[in-house]
Amino acid sequence: MGDLSLDAIYKDFPSHRVVDGISLTIPQGCFYSLLGPSGCGKTTTLRMIGGFDEPDRGTIQLGGRTLNGLRPYQRPVTTVFQNYALFPHLTAAENIAFGLERRRDPDAARKVQAALDIVQLSAKAGRLPAQMSGGERQRTALARALVVEPELLLLDEPLSALDPKLRKQMRLELKELQARIGITFLFITHDQEEALSLSDQIAVMHKGRLEQIGTPQQIYLQPATRFVAGFLGAVNWVGDVGVRPELTRISREAPAPGARVLEATVNSSMFLGDCLQVETRTPAGDHIIAQIAHGLGEFRRGDRVHVWWRPDDEMALPQ
Amino acid sequence: MKQRLLPLYVVSVYAFLHVPLLILCAFSFNSSRFTVWESFSLVWYRAMWNDAALAEATWNSLLIALASTVIATAVGTLAAYGLWKKNARLLAGSLYLSLVTPEIITGIALLATFQWAFRYFQLQLGMHTVILAHVTFSIAYVLLVVMVRLRTADPALEEAALDLGATEWQAFRLVTLPMLRPGIAAAALLAFTVSFDDYVITSLVAGVDSETLPMMLYAMARRGANPVVSAISTVILVGLGALILASERLQKS
Numbered sequence: 367m368g369d370l371s372l373d374a375i376y377k378d379f380p381s382h383r384v385v386d387g388i389s390l391t392i393p394q395g396c397f398y399s400l401l402g403p404s405g406c407g408k409t410t411t412l413r414m415i416g417g418f419d420e421p422d423r424g425t426i427q428l429g430g431r432t433l434n435g436l437r438p439y440q441r442p443v444t445t446v447f448q449n450y451a452l453f454p455h456l457t458a459a460e461n462i463a464f465g466l467e468r469r470r471d472p473d474a475a476r477k478v479q480a481a482l483d484i485v486q487l488s489a490k491a492g493r494l495p496a497q498m499s500g501g502e503r504q505r506t507a508l509a510r511a512l513v514v515e516p517e518l519l520l521l522d523e524p525l526s527a528l529d530p531k532l533r534k535q536m537r538l539e540l541k542e543l544q545a546r547i548g549i550t551f552l553f554i555t556h557d558q559e560e561a562l563s564l565s566d567q568i569a570v571m572h573k574g575r576l577e578q579i580g581t582p583q584q585i586y587l588q589p590a591t592r593f594v595a596g597f598l599g600a601v602n603w604v605g606d607v608g609v610r611p612e613l614t615r616i617s618r619e620a621p622a623p624g625a626r627v628l629e630a631t632v633n634s635s636m637f638l639g640d641c642l643q644v645e646t647r648t649p650a651g652d653h654i655i656a657q658i659a660h661g662l663g664e665f666r667r668g669d670r671v672h673v674w675w676r677p678d679d680e681m682a683l684p685q
Numbered sequence: 686m687k688q689r690l691l692p693l694y695v696v697s698v699y700a701f702l703h704v705p706l707l708i709l710c711a712f713s714f715n716s717s718r719f720t721v722w723e724s725f726s727l728v729w730y731r732a733m734w735n736d737a738a739l740a741e742a743t744w745n746s747l748l749i750a751l752a753s754t755v756i757a758t759a760v761g762t763l764a765a766y767g768l769w770k771k772n773a774r775l776l777a778g779s780l781y782l783s784l785v786t787p788e789i790i791t792g793i794a795l796l797a798t799f800q801w802a803f804r805y806f807q808l809q810l811g812m813h814t815v816i817l818a819h820v821t822f823s824i825a826y827v828l829l830v831v832m833v834r835l836r837t838a839d840p841a842l843e844e845a846a847l848d849l850g851a852t853e854w855q856a857f858r859l860v861t862l863p864m865l866r867p868g869i870a871a872a873a874l875l876a877f878t879v880s881f882d883d884y885v886i887t888s889l890v891a892g893v894d895s896e897t898l899p900m901m902l903y904a905m906a907r908r909g910a911n912p913v914v915s916a917i918s919t920v921i922l923v924g925l926g927a928l929i930l931a932s933e934r935l936q937k938s
Contacts, residue, residue, distance in 0.1 A: 418844050438847040445848045455863045464859075468850035475916035531908060 367517050368429020369393050370415070370550060375424035377410055384410045385421070386574035390553060391605050392567070394429075397544050399553045399598040402571035405596065406547075408554050411571070412520050413553065416445050420587075428517060437470070445520040448526060449501050452495040458482070458506045459491040465514035480580035481509040484543070501532050512547065521553045525560060538566060558598045562586060570594050592683050602654045604628070606684045613679040614656040615670050617663070625674040630654055632669040646673055706922065707929040713915035720910065729912040738919070739901065746844035746898040747781060750880040751810065760820070761827025762865065767858070769835040773878065777832060783825040784919075799890060810892035814874035818890045821884075828874060830936065834868030869933045871904040874932035878925050 370392040377385040385407040389541050392398045400408045413419040415426055417438035426433045433441055444465070447545035462481050482488045485505035495503055505522060511519055525533045525539075541564050544551045555561050560569050562582040570577045570585060570593075576591040589595035592608075601608040621627060630646035633653075637643075641657045644665045648654060654673045665671065693844035733739060768777045783791075795818045838861070846856035862869075884899040891900065898921070905914050924925065 382736070415843075416848060416874070418847075437848045437852075439852060443847070443848075446844055447841050449839065449841065451839060451845035453842060453860055462847070464851075465849035468855065510849065 367394055369651055370518055370552070371427045372411070372415075373425045373427070375414065375421045375426065376415065377419065384574055385414070388571075388574075388576055389578060390548060390569055390576065395548050397541070397553065397564055397566045398570055399555060399565040399568045401555055401561040401568050401597075403556055405500070405549065406571045407574040408556075408571050409522060412445075412522055412552065414492070415518075416443055416520050417441050431672050433475070442450060442517040443520060444514060444516040446504075446507045447522045448522045448524070450495075450507035450524075452506055452510070454495050455493055457492050458487055458498065458502070461495070462510045462513050462612050463508055464510065469514065470559050477513055481513040484512075485509045495610075500528050501536060502615065504528060504536060508543070512549075518550045518552060521551060523555055524553075525555075526557070533560075536548055540564065547672045548549045562598070565576050570597065572597075587681075589681060589683065592685065595681055595683060600655065601681070602652070604648075604652050606682060608681040608683055609679055611643070611657045613656040614640070614654060614672050614673055614675050616646070616656040616658060616663045616665065618669070618671055620672050621674045624677075626677055626680065627672050627674040628652070628654065630671055632665045632667055632671055634667060644671075646671060648673075690862055699905040709915050710919045710922070713912060713919045716910065718912055732913050733916045733920075736913070739898075739913075742896050742898045744900040745812070745895055749815050749819060749895070750877050750896060753823055753880045754873050754877045757820045757823035757827050757876045758817070758869060761824045761872065761876075762831050762869050764824070765828045765835060766861065766865075767833035769832065769838075777828075780828050782826050783822065784829075788822075788883075788885040789913055792818070792886035795821065795886065796889045810890055810895075812895045813891070814890045814892065815887055815897070817894050818886050819880040822829050822886065826875050826879060827872040830872035831865060831868050831938075834865050838864060841937045853902075869936040871932045874935070875930050876930075881921075881925065 367546055372390050372427055375388045376383070388407075388411060392612055400411060402408045411421060414421050417433070417435070417436055417440070419618055421434065428442065433443075447632060453464065456464065459478055459482065463474055463478045466477055471477065479488070481582045481593045482491055483560070485508055487502060487505055487509065490498060492503055493502075495506070498506065504527075521540075527647075528536060537560060540551075553561070562585075565582055567579065568582055568585050569579045572593050578585060578594045580588075580590075585594060586598050589598065595601050600611050602611060602614055615621065628648050630648045633645045633647050635642065638657070642660060642662075642665075643655045644658065646656070655671055698846065703856070711722075712720060713729055714725050715722055716728060717723040737810065739932050767773075795808075795814075801815050803809070842864070843856045846860045847853070851859060883902055887897050888900050888903070890906075898917070900918060902914055905911050
């Protein structure tokens with residue numbers, strides 16, 4: 367057991383460079399997310415750690431042991447695939463037993479039962495993948511990868527195939543499971559909400575490079591680049607300064623001194639359920655959006671207002 | 686009007702396709718040797734049953750079909766797997782070439798190859814050359830049927846097997862092969878059928894000891910209408926029809 371470290375990893379595809387010099391260290395026991403838009407190289411990075419692709423340059427180490435050149439079955443790493451890749455001719459229990467049988471584990475039967483219990487699938491042990499719901503398949507894939515006790519679990523967008531309600535529930539289960547068993551999870555996603563809510567650490571990837579590494583708070587509140595700021599949520603830009611809409615206030619009267627204030631005219635007002643979104647335009651032509659709680663006033667198109675925020679909430683990111 | 690024409694059209698197409706076979710079938714149960722109906726009889730089936738030369742030809746045909754099916758299915762399946770793994774579209778597409786090559790050309794080419802090879806080895810035309818020839822044309826059928834099955838397979842399945850500790854060979858044996866089983870069985874049935882049916886190529890590369898059932902039928906038919914030929918044909922039709930139906934069932938599952 368130990369930390370996973372990537373050192374200056376490069377990978378070229380025939381048409382372009384997919385991974386362009388990535389270095390990062392994932393502490394043991396960490397829930398770590400690799401977040402980025404599709405095509406940013408996150409899946410290729412995961413595949414290189416799993417052993418399905420080899421980096422052109424750079425080393426991958428786990429607990430000080432170099433993984434480069436090892437076949438997938440020689441690495442103490444398992445994967446939950448995006449579409450689960452369950453073996454269609456095997457039942458849930460047989461899918462879970464597959465890895466243990468390859469290792470000739472004498473305790474396989476008990477471990478399979480324990481794994482089925484952990485993911486609450488004991489009642490569905492005899493079902494084929496085609497007879498299971500999306501959530502059950504997801505749990506089977508999770509149990510199958512965890513039962514062989516890997517040092518590191520790779521998860522390739524494991525929640526993306528589920529419907530939104532189930533996705534939120536599985537998110538909780540995943541977080542709880544990781545806390546309980548304590549092995550390192552490397553989670554690949556393009557969904558910033560998923561990454562923010564699950565992770566201890568997030569690395570944001572863009573065009574094959576790392577844009578920023580940090581805790582969810584750091585990434586969201588102190589983005590290192592304009593890309594990170596924009597990828598994690600909406601931003602109001604005023605020159606080199608950005609501020610999140612939910613930290614932007616709006617009022618008819620001028621606020622108390624100390625705040626950054628702009629005068630603006632209301633363009634539109636929209637009810638979003640959990641908040642009211644007011645879109646305004648300053649005389650300089652900047653669009654400023656404020657998301658405010660209900661009961662803080664009503665705004666109509668053409669109203670003259672003040673939009674303002676605390677200087678602490680500003681993100682200074684030169685273009 | 687349209688509603689009435691369509692069934693009529695369907696019936697005539699099927700009649701065009703199947704009436705000759707039905708006539709053949711019917712006259713195999715005729716007591717007369719001529720194409721005039723007398724009465725129902727199994728006399729030609731009895732004659733067929735008691736014909737020693739016919740039994741030998743049938744035995745040869747079965748042996749050749751079985752041997753070439755086993756070899757062609759094994760080789761063809763592995764080849765299909767290799768082409769799929771390497772994503773070799775052009776190579777896979779070129780297989781259609783061997784399906785559209787006229788049989789007579791394939792036969793002549795094989796004969797020329799064998800005769801050329803025999804100058805270096807002390808061998809003659811016989812069962813082995815027929816089996817080899819059948820393997821060469823059956824492989825394309827096997828490949829195409831197995832490829833259809835592979836095209837719907839998720840490449841992540843083998844990766845998942847490797848990920849869980851299986852070697853490449855185990856991943857193939859434990860994951861891909863079971864998934865392909867229906868396709869392989871369908872391919873084998875098809876290979877058996879095309880081998881059992883073949884006349885043109887077989888007649889070119891057969892030796893004195895390897896007369897097959899289609900060759901014998903051809904020889905008998907050339908000597909004039911013979912109800913025994915009708916009886917044999919009926920038995921073959923029913924047998925191969927059952928195999929084709931089974932093959933279709935397997936391909937759908």
